Amino acid sequence: MENCCGLVSDKNMPVPLKSISVELKVQDHVGTITSSLQYVNEEERSLEAVFVFPLPADAAVCHFSAKIGDQEIVAEVQDKQKARDQYDDAVSSGQQAFLLEESDESSDVFKLTVGCLSPGQTATITIVYVTELVIQADHSLRFCLPAVLNPRYKPADLVAGGASQVTPVCGGIPYTLSLNVDVMSSNPISKVESSCTLDPLVFLNSDHTQAKVNLSPGHMFDKDVELFLYYKNTHQPTAVVEAGVTTAQSGSLMKDPVVMISLYPEFPAEVMSSLSSRGEFVFVVDRSGSMDCMMHNGNGAQMRIESAKDTLLLLLKSLPMGCYFNIYGFGSNFESFFPQSVVYTEDTMEEALKRVKDIKADMGGTEILQPLKHIYSQPCYPDHPRQLFMFTDGEVWNTKEVLDLVKSHAFSHRCFSFGIGEGASTALITGMAREGSGHAQFISGVDRMQPKVMQSLRFALQPAVENISVKWDVPEGVTVDMLSPPINVLFQGQRALIYAQLKGESSGGSAGTVMVKYSLKDQAVTNNLTFNLKPAEDTGLSIHRLAARTVIRCLEQEERAGGADVEEIKKRIVDLSVQAGVSSVHTAFIGVNKDSRETVTGPLLQRTIPTQPMFAMCAMSGPMMGCAMSAPMPMMRCGVSQSASIPMPQRLMTVPMRCDDAVPQLAHFGAMPCALASNDEECESDEALNEAEPEPQKDSLMQLVSLQKASGCWELNTTLAHVIGSTEDEVTKQKPAQVDQKVWATVLALIWLHAYKKDDEVEWQFVAMKAASWIRSQKVGDLSQCVRAGNVLLKCHVTEDTLGI
Known part of the structure; x- marks a missing residue:
């Protein structure tokens, strides 16, 4: 019996995508990613394959090429409809063609169509994109290579009218991933961590501003790959000026230098x-x-x-x-x-x-x-x-x-x-x-x-920041055109990115200054950053492409808002996308091998390459069993979206399924190994899988938090005593005379948090602030004695100042 989503050939052979290799080059806050996907046509006839895959939402796809044998075909950006027409014409005439387009529905999903691969032929597809790395709470920079593309939920009444182009297929991932990372930073690199296994980090110079690291071999690309880069002085404001393209049209974004400003506002301590x-x-x-x-x-x-x-x-x-x-x-x-x-x-x-x-x-x-x-x-x-x-x-x-x-x-x-x-x-x-x-x-x-x-x-x-303005001070002869939308929000310690186009020639000075001004609780605050107007070396065009992507996204949103100039806005999007060579909702990358032509008899085989749905440990019990089994399930085919009834599989997988919503995701039993067994082992019986598991023990921190009152205090009782490792009698006996029971209980809870849950302080910080505020409002005579008694009972040494009371 064939798999319900057609992930195997008519001879039950695996899909033709064999491997993915990725090169990541990081320069400070920007990553350039080169992904190579290798296809092999193992069919006996010419093949057409579709691969739907996720990318970061703010990525700018800027290169697409295909190598067949010794010949490389580099794609160009065109109006999307023209590109689709060119692709259809090429494939129908027997030419090899490749089409890469952004989904109409979501900017983080792309569809790659590989057309007219001859039997036994290998094609290596290369996609390059640039993206901003996101600041995390621990000051690291996060890069994510998404592997998982969950089904985009679509209401049943809309599914019947046409399938979503971003609904992935069911089945396992048969290919592996290799990932090589090169990092260059103006600040020393401290470390690189990952959610996956990495080889040791290798520094390439003595000041640790250049390094490389690889993903350990054999990684199965069945989950997102996250990297966390740690620099010294990550939150230091920076500016990068990138030179334009000398052959570009005068006055265009690609011709002039572009500056990227990274600002980190520091709010006054008394406000925070x-x-x-x-x-x-x-x-x-x-x-x-x-x-x-x-x-x-x-x-x-x-x-x-x-x-x-x-x-x-x-x-x-x-x-x-x-x-x-x-x-x-x-x-x-x-x-x-x-x-x-x-x-x-x-x-x-x-x-x-x-x-x-x-x-x-x-x-x-x-x-x-x-x-x-x-x-x-x-x-x-x-x-x-x-x-x-x-x-x-x-x-x-x-x-x-x-x-x-x-x-x-x-x-x-x-x-x-x-x-x-x-x-x-x-x-x-x-x-x-x-x-x-x-x-x-x-x-x-x-x-x-x-x-x-x-x-x-x-x-x-945090108090709201108001009246945000950005002003530039540049030498005479230079003007600045802001490319980023206005800044609407600033948070303490968080990055604000600004892109701007620098026009003209300086008549003297070589430096500029950007000033971000705002009001915070009626206080006027100014953050300044001075930068060199001379373009940096070795930046490629990554800053220009990210700036172009920023402008394109603003125009796309303006277009969706409607108005009399929709066609003009669309034209601007297409022109900028083609000029900068970056993707947009109205353009696509098209590549045709015009030197290759073969006679095509009969329809091409159409194969959908699987993008992993979220199967992890999702039992198909409870609400899922109540889903209507007659709902149509979208099926992807090249260039066509259609709905097909789901054939009932011989046996449903009961564990590694996505319990997603109104449209059940079904799979043939052999499509993917169960999450609880190895590939070579038979899955456990349904009865064993559905046995009731013992109720997990409640985390002690969450137990303590659950006992706090809305005002911030705790009450003295057996449950509280148990959480802090004592009995109610012991807690009562140690209570200093003349101290209210609620005050004593609240002091003990605070001491316990600071002494035994310090590593989790980010979770209980506001709970503790409320508690300390409540204690201060009680005007207790001798808190020092209360804290000393609490330390004796809990066998720790936490000071009154630490508790904030």
Whole structure:
């Protein structure tokens, strides 16, 4: 029986993509990635193959070529429809052709079509793109090579009308990945870490500003590859000026020098010492079927929905008294805990916590647009800026519509987005944060959700920066054209990137200055950076291409907003895309081998190359079993999207399936080894897999946090005593005379956090701040004696100053 998605040939042979090799060159904050994909046609007839794959959402694809034997065909950028027509003409006449295009639905998905490969013929496809590396909470720079492309959820009524071009196929990944990394930095390189196994880092010079490292051999490309680069002085502002192309048209972006500014605002200490107690906090949690998957495949992994529930507990305990909050769950529909946001009190917090305990991944598909529309329709509370926290592991078919909606309400809220698990859409997650003036986080591999969410809460509690302006001071004869959109948000310690085109010639000076001015709690602040106008060496055109990509994305959004000049905007997009040689939604890379021609008899075989869906440890029980088995499932064919009924497989895999939403992802049993067995072992029986597992022990930190009151205090009881490793009798006997029981319990909780959970401080920092504030409000006579007694009981040495009381 054939696999339901046609991932094997009619002779049950593997798909023809054999390997992927990647070269990553990092220069400071910018990465240039060269990916080579090798295909072999093992069929007896000419073959046409399709490979749908993810790239970072903000990447600029700038080169595409194919090598067949000794001949290399370099593709050029054209209007997308013209490129498609040229490809169809070439393939129909027996010529070899290659087409690379960005999905109409999402900017982080590309489709590569390889046409007319003769039997036994090998083709090596090379794709080059540039991307900005993202700053992490620990000051590292993150590079992600996405391997996983989760299905883009599409409502059933829309699936019937045509399949999504970004819906991946089911099946395993039969190819391996090699990755070589070269790093150059103006600051010394401290280390390079990865979610995968790396060979040792090799420094190439004495000052450690150049290094190389490789991914260890034999890596199966079945999960995202993350690299974290650590530089000394990562947060130092920098400027890079890149020379233009001498042969480019005068006055064009590619002709003139382009400067990329990386700024790191430092807010006054007195402002940062007191975080805002105001705000409306709206937490929006994905409850689609796929949230019943494991966070990762390692030991001790939580289900995604359980990790989200723990995170909601931590968030609810960390909110300041007097703010407003609400919690939404969404899937195919949505619901909220309260009709509208309510004031944060002990009663409303407890009511919300009870409902959090009952949350399940039982709401079907992934429809983000409707809950967002409902939230935005709610009136805002004066002097309580709205902060939206979005948690999802899914991808949606209407990503660009979602981003446009977020952008249209950017004046009334900030959006903090979290991509959960492998394969979360970078276009959706980073786009929502960018358009909503917030911050994006990805939780993958063995990452814990809580630390990253609490970092974003710190950003949300920072006072809003207002009246942001960027001014330039350059020598006479030089003018500056800003290419980046206006800066809408600044966070302490976070990077702001600015691209600008430098026109004219300097009549004297060789340096320029950029000044970023803003207001923060009625204080005027200025950050200055002076830079050399002389272009740097060895930068290639990466800065120009990223700048062009920035302008193209702004124009695409302007086009979607509509208006009388839509055709003119489209023309500008195509012209800039062709001029800069970077991808856009309206262009494609087309390459044709005009020297190769063979007679084609009958239709070409059409093969879809698998891009890994998220199969990791997702049991097909519970809500998944309730899915309608008659729903049509999209199937990819070259140049055609169609729906096909799903043939019932001989046996359904019960473990490594994506429980995604309203359209079940089915696979033939032999398509992919079970996640709980080796390739050579038979999977366990359904009965064994469905046996109830013992309830995991609750983490002691989360136990302590769950006991805190909304005001910040703890009550003295048996449960608290147990968490801190004592009994209620011992805790009561050690309590100093004249000290209130709540004060004593709260001091003990604070001491325990600082003494035994110091490494997790980012998670409990706001819990502790509330507790310290509450203790100070009680006006206790002799806190020193209370702290000394607490240290004796808990066998530690934490000072009063450390506790902040």
